Amino acid sequence: MSNRPFSSRGKIPRKDRLPGVRATERAVQSGLCRAVYVAKDAEERVVKNLLKLCQEKGIPVSFFDSMKELGEFCSLKVGASACAILKDPGEGTGN
Structure with missing residues (x-):
């Protein structure tokens, strides 16, 4: 991705x-996230279960x-394999 991801209301806040x-797996299982980002260069064995769970x-x-x-998108000084984008408080947990 060349551009930063945006929510429907603009940039995704850091707290989300x-x-x-x-x-990220816990957030998906709990119904707390609305989207997931995965790094293309993450090891397949690390993200395989997460991708299946998202599907x-x-x-x-x-x-x-x-x-x-x-x-960097997650405001970390190290790399990240995955990142959950949390739902807004009013969105509910419809898993």
């Missing part, structure tokens, strides 16, 4: 970004070109 594969739950998945770029 949850980096990390395990944290089962109907969560849209988009890709960043690199873990470094996704880490």
Whole structure:
């Protein structure tokens, strides 16, 4: 992705970004996220279960070109394999 992702109301606030594969998997399972970002260069074995889970739950998945770029998007100094975009408080948890 060359441009930063946007929500329907503009840029995605930092508080709505949850980096990390395990944290993202928990957010998907709990129905707390509306979208997931995955780095294209993340190891397949690391993100395979997450991608399957997103497909089962109907969560849209988009890709960043690199873990470094996704880490920067998440305001990290290191790379990230995945990131959940959390739902707004009024959106509910319809899993």
